[in-house]
Amino acid sequence: MDRRRFVGLATGAIASAALPACATLVVTPVAPVGGVVRLAIRNFAQLGQPGGYLKIQPIGEAAPLFVLALGGGEFAVLSPICTHLACTVNVEGAQLVCPCHGSMFDRQGRVLRGPAERPLRRFPAALTPEGELVIQLGSAA
Numbered sequence: 001m002d003r004r005r006f007v008g009l010a011t012g013a014i015a016s017a018a019l020p021a022c023a024t025l026v027v028t029p030v031a032p033v034g035g036v037v038r039l040a041i042r043n044f045a046q047l048g049q050p051g052g053y054l055k056i057q058p059i060g061e062a063a064p065l066f067v068l069a070l071g072g073g074e075f076a077v078l079s080p081i082c083t084h085l086a087c088t089v090n091v092e093g094a095q096l097v098c099p100c101h102g103s104m105f106d107r108q109g110r111v112l113r114g115p116a117e118r119p120l121r122r123f124p125a126a127l128t129p130e131g132e133l134v135i136q137l138g139s140a141a
Ligand code: FES
Pocket: 082, 083, 084, 085, 086, 087, 098, 099, 100, 101, 102, 103, 114, 115, 116
């Protein structure tokens, strides 16, 4: 293999490894109205496929939220704040993982591995017939 081809392959491998981590860093600002966020799902291709997710920052709120596609038109809207000691979790494949002490949650926010004992806060969200995901910010479980 020549040097140019090796460098090209190595660069591609590094970029592939880094992209999932970068996706967690991209935050989409959204403007709530009356404590409600409305997302037109068609505008976010990543939410059209199971396993896709979006990180949103409701303007005026302290922390961002993860919107995760569960498949079958179902979505989970989760706080990224770990319920152990409040570090910020990252989406890693089918789980959300806390970098501080290793707690792991499923895409519905349920604890898969401690030390966290409580699920991530989940916000009520429903898909309208028009394809809008309506997220209630004030009533997380
Ligand atoms: S803060 Fe998340 S596991 Fe400790």
